[in-house]
Amino acid sequence: xxxxxxxxxxxxxxxxxxxxxxxxxxxxxxxxxxxxxxxxxxxxxxxxxxxxxxxxxxxxxxxxxxxxxxxxxxxxxxxxxxxxxxxxxxxxxxxxxxxxxxxxxxxxxxxxxxxxxxxxxxxxxxxxxxxxxxxxxxxxxxxxxxxxxxxxxxxxxxxxxxxxxxxxxxxxxxxxxxxxxxxxxx
Numbered sequence: 001x002x003x004x005x006x007x008x009x010x011x012x013x014x015x016x017x018x019x020x021x022x023x024x025x026x027x028x029x030x031x032x033x034x035x036x037x038x039x040x041x042x043x044x045x046x047x048x049x050x051x052x053x054x055x056x057x058x059x060x061x062x063x064x065x066x067x068x069x070x071x072x073x074x075x076x077x078x079x080x081x082x083x084x085x086x087x088x089x090x091x092x093x094x095x096x097x098x099x100x101x102x103x104x105x106x107x108x109x110x111x112x113x114x115x116x117x118x119x120x121x122x123x124x125x126x127x128x129x130x131x132x133x134x135x136x137x138x139x140x141x142x143x144x145x146x147x148x149x150x151x152x153x154x155x156x157x158x159x160x161x162x163x164x165x166x167x168x169x170x171x172x173x174x175x176x177x178x179x180x181x182x183x184x185x186x
Contacts, residue, residue, distance in 0.1 A: 026180045028055065028076040034170055034183050035081060043075050052077050056179055073179050088166060090131055092117055097172050098164045099136035104157050105145070108138045116142045120161065121149060131163040 025043035027035045038046075044062065046052040058073035088094060095117055102109045104118075118137035121127030124147050135157060137145070145153040167185070174180040 023071065025072050026074045026174070026177075026183060027052070028074065028183065029083075030077055030080045032076065032183070033185055034174060034180075035077070035083065036170075037173065040071070043072055044069070046077070047072065047075055051079070058179065074183070083166075086166070088164060088169065090129065090134075094164065094169060095131075095134055096136050097169050098131075098161075099159075100172060102136065102158075103138040103141050104135040104159060104161070105137055105141035105155050107158060108141075110138055114139060118142045118145060120157070122147045125149065132161055135161050 023040035024037045025040050027038055027043065027046075029035050040062075043052070047054055052075040054070075054072040054074070055076050056072070056074040057070040060071045062069045062071055096112060096115060100109075101112055101115065103115070116137050116139055117134055118141070119127045119129065120133050120135060123129070127133050141155070145155055150156065171184050174184050
C-alpha cells in the first residue's frame with residue numbers, strides 16, 4: 001500500500017515543536033459521536049486507507065519526502081462502529097480524569113505529576129482499591145489525611161467517588177482540548 005509506505009517515513013512539523021508521539025486525533029463515528037482518541041500515525045493510516053475522512057485540521061503539517069499533509073485533529077469513520085457496554089478498568093489516569101485533575105479535599109489543581117491517589121477508607125483499615133473508594137488528592141492533603149478515615153482526619157470530600165462511565169470520561173477528556181470540546185454529546 002502506497003499510503004502505508006508514505007506514512008512510515010513521515011515527520012510532523014508544528015509551530016509548538018510537538019513530535020508525532022504527543023499528537024492525538026479525535027475519532028468520530030459516522031453519526032459524529034466521539035469514539036476514542038488515537039495517535040496521529042494510526043489516524044492518518046485510517047484516512048489514507050479510505051476508512052475515515054478528516055473533519056478538522058490543526059496547526060502544522062505532516063511531511064514525507066514527497067508529500068505535505070495538513071495535520072488532522074478530528075477524523076470521522078466511513079462505517080458505523082457499535083461500541084458495546086463495558087466496565088472501565090480502574091487506573092490512576094482514569095481517577096485523575098474522573099476527578100478533573102483536582103484535589104477532592106481542597107480543590108487544588110497542581111500539575112498531574114504532583115497529584116496522588118488517596119484511599120478514602122485506608123487499605124490498612126479494610127478499604128479497597130476501587131472507583132468508589134479512591135480519589136485524587138494533592139500531596140499536602142494526602143499527607144494530612146495519612147492513614148486515617150475522613151472523620152478522624154477531620155476532612156471532607158468535595159464530591160463522592162463513583163464508578164465513571166465511558167461517556168463521562170470521554171466528556172472530561174474532550175472538554176480539555178480547544179477543538180474537541182464542541183463534540184461533547186449530552
